[in-house]
Amino acid sequence: MNAIEALDRVGDLKQGGKAAVAAALAQLEVRPEAEASLALLGQAWQLGRAGGGQVLGITGPPGVGKSTLTGALLKAARASGRRVAVLAIDPSSRRSGGALLGDRLRVMSPAGDRDCFVRSMAARSRLGGLADEAFPAITLLRALYDLVLVETVGVGQSETDVADMADTVIFCVQPASGDAVQFMKAGIVEIPHIAVVTKADLGAAAERALADLKAAVGLSPPLDGWSVACIALAAQQTGAAGRLLALADSHLAHLKERDALAAQRASQGRQWLRQAILADYGRQGLEKLGPLPASMGSPFAALAGLRGRLGCGVEPGA
Ligand SMILES: Nc1nc2c(ncn2[C@@H]2O[C@H](COP(=O)(O)OP(=O)(O)OP(=O)(O)O)[C@@H](O)[C@H]2O)c(=O)[nH]1
Ligand SMILES: [Mg+2]
Structure with missing residues (x-):
């Protein structure tokens, strides 16, 4: 296969809808080094070198509200006309068969909406958290969609793993959980670009968590000219996901201004x-x-x- 055919392949996938994208991802997983896979990925890589879709990594402890937030981001981005892919990396799916996650994801991805693609992927332990296949999948999805949302549970290494795959990392903490303090102690303060206190409808506890987060973030100087943005939100509240998307957009603009995205x-x-x-x-x-x-x-x-x-x-x- 030559480069022109590969270009057609990416174009065809854009036209081909969810089934074609799912089949391409399956091919990348099953035969990552087949010529057709390498040609497709090479093309996708080229398209995404400094352009293509925006990749947001959404991470945080179990139950913090990542999937709810991902769903709200998906809805807000679709409402503004963006084509969106979601990749949920599910550490429990080998045990549960991913059934629970699959059910939630189906709700997020109406069958009739061809500009929204949702997929879960079982985490492999080999690289210490994220699936080996996640990066190739993200590379393809960012060539096909305007926005790629990657949800990963923040246990152990995976905050850093997601930073190795996303343009912008959103770290979620829960009110009254001690997460904000953990965040400070664990030295992960430099990893996210945006820190979110979820479940802000819980009131005073959320405000305290936000103050703790801001204090933690204030201890470190800005990294590459970016100060971690802190926000408290309830995913389902009107406008909340839109505000978070705007923050992510300003981080992407910051990267582009500094020629740092590529x-x-x-x-x-x-x-x-x-x-x-x-x-x-x-x-x-x-x-x-x-x-x-x-x-x-x-x-x-x-x-x-x-x-x-x-x-x-x-x-x-x-
Ligand atoms: N009060 C309140 N509850 C929320 C909010 N967002 C999520 N929840 C609840 O928190 C629980 C966990 O939400 P999920 O979105 O599944 O959290 P998660 O981080 O994806 O969980 P895992 O993928 O299992 O790690 C659910 O019962 C949600 O209904 C919120 O903004 N306010
Ligand atoms: Mg989840």
Whole structure:
């Protein structure tokens, strides 16, 4: 397959609706190194180098209200005409079969709305939280949709994992949970771009949590010129999700003003590649490869190439 055919493939997927997108994601999961997968991902990577859709990572402890907020963001973004994809990375789905999450997601994704695509993905433990497949999936979805919402439960490493995949990280804390204090202690204060106190309808407790968050955030100087934005909201309240989207948009605009979006996405690609090599070949594999080039094309093609160099047969094209 040549580059022109791959371009058509991304275009076809845009036209092809949810079934076509689902089939493409399944192909990426099952045969990530097939020629067709690499060509599609290479094209999607190119489209997303500094443009394409906006990727928001929504993370926080279990039960904090991430899915409710994701649903509200989806609705608000669709109301303003944006085409939206949701990827929910579900750590429990191997136990529960993802049934619960699947039910909630179906509500969020009306069958008749072809500009809204929702999918859950089981988390794999190999990379310490997020699925290995999440980054390729996000790369494809951001080439196809205006907005990609990625929900992950914030346990252990996954706050940093989502920062390796999203343009903007939204970290959620719950009123009266001690989350805001944890947030301060755990040193995750520098990871999110936006910190949200959920369930603001709970009143005074939410106000206290917001004050705690602001205090925690105030301890660190702005990172790359961005001060973490803190907001308390109740997802279902009118205008709440719209305000959060506006904050995310201003973070994206900040990245673009500084010409930092392409660099951030390229660095995420390198990080994904390093993790993949580390997982398959250990430190020795990384050493054998030497330093990764500062600028490279699609990390997915690079992985297939590096596998060849490290002596593992690459799957023949499909
Ligand atoms: N009062 C109030 N309850 C909320 C709000 N948002 C979510 N909830 C409730 O909080 C509970 C958890 O909400 P979810 O959206 O499923 O939370 P989650 O973070 O996605 O949960 P996991 O995916 O299981 O980690 C549900 O019972 C929601 O109804 C809110 O703004 N106000
Ligand atoms: Mg959830």
